[in-house]
Amino acid sequence: MTLTNLLAIIAFICSIVLLQLRPRTYPIIALIASGLHLAMSFRLVRFAIPGVPFSLVLGIVLTAAGVLMFLKVGTKNLSATSAILALAGIIQLLIGLRIIRRL
Numbered sequence: 001m002t003l004t005n006l007l008a009i010i011a012f013i014c015s016i017v018l019l020q021l022r023p024r025t026y027p028i029i030a031l032i033a034s035g036l037h038l039a040m041s042f043r044l045v046r047f048a049i050p051g052v053p054f055s056l057v058l059g060i061v062l063t064a065a066g067v068l069m070f071l072k073v074g075t076k077n078l079s080a081t082s083a084i085l086a087l088a089g090i091i092q093l094l095i096g097l098r099i100i101r102r103l
Helices: 003-020 025-041 054-072 076-096
Strands: none
Touching (some): 003 025, 003 076, 025 054, 054 076
């Protein structure tokens, strides 16, 4: 198991935990993005956008959802979970921009 796969699993678990929030718009977006990331990490699904790495798109979505939920939550456990989700999105974004190589 690579670190990228572990990152996908952590993002998926965090988005499941964040489904406690109301309204559930951002948690559902994060769940879909992390689910796609997880499926792509284990090579169950392949997506391609010509000219744009799909990991870049997933990184942007996970980062935005994590930051927006971090600003919205009030409890410590959900704010930590949304911060972890945002950090997972940032790492995925850096991989998509090829600033860091695949881990």
